[in-house]
Amino acid sequence: MYIDEPLKKYLDETASGASTPGGGSVAALAGALGAALTGMVCNFTVGKEKYKDVEVEVAQILAEAESLRNNLLELMVEDTRVYGEVSKAYGMPRTTPEEKEARAQAIQKALKLALQAPYEAALCCHKILKLNEPLLDKGNQNLISDVGVAVLLAESALRSAVLNVEINLSYIKDEEFCNNTREKLKSIITESSEIRSKIYDKVKEVIGAKLG
Secondary structure: OOOOOOHHHHHHHHHOOOOOOOHHHHHHHHHHHHHHHHHHHHHOOOOOHHHHHHHHHHHHHHHHHHHHHHHHHHHHHHHHHHHHHHHHHHOOOOOOHHHHHHHHHHHHHHHHHHOHHHHHHHHHHHHHHHHHHHHHHHOOHHHHHHHHHHHHHHHHHHHHHHHHHHHHHOOOOOHHHHHHHHHHHHHHHHHHHHHHHHHHHHHHHHHHHHHO
């Protein structure tokens, strides 16, 4: 679903009144676009005589970027699938005390399941940001702006994914689970912001020097 279908179909369904795809799925797609641009920079570097000395390292970055792109595409679809589990849980009968209890437990289980896709997407986007750090100097300098776009997309996707984690956490009553999840995300949010700022500033500096 979606991966092998026209992009217009995905965008039309996102814009429609349907419940899916939603923000978590879109966040994963944005991250996949960041990974794709990372791969493009690598493909314009590997095989070029000028960058022969860094070819092995850049080829490894390319392989990792491709893996992350595929993972994020899968998470784009997975996010829409697990939302169905949440909807199903909320739709359970609640006439008797037993039904209400079963429904409440099913909702809590479904919410924990639903946050896994955006959580994994956030981790993938963090890795994309880190992959672009060496490309600042070792990637084909003609594509320096694409490095900048890749990290802007990746950080935006990361923060978007975290928002989708947080909205699920806000309904989960397991405080230990919520605190542990937030703690795990805290460091990657901070580090990703720092990496994005560093790379974006450097990209602007390089572009400015070309203009000068």
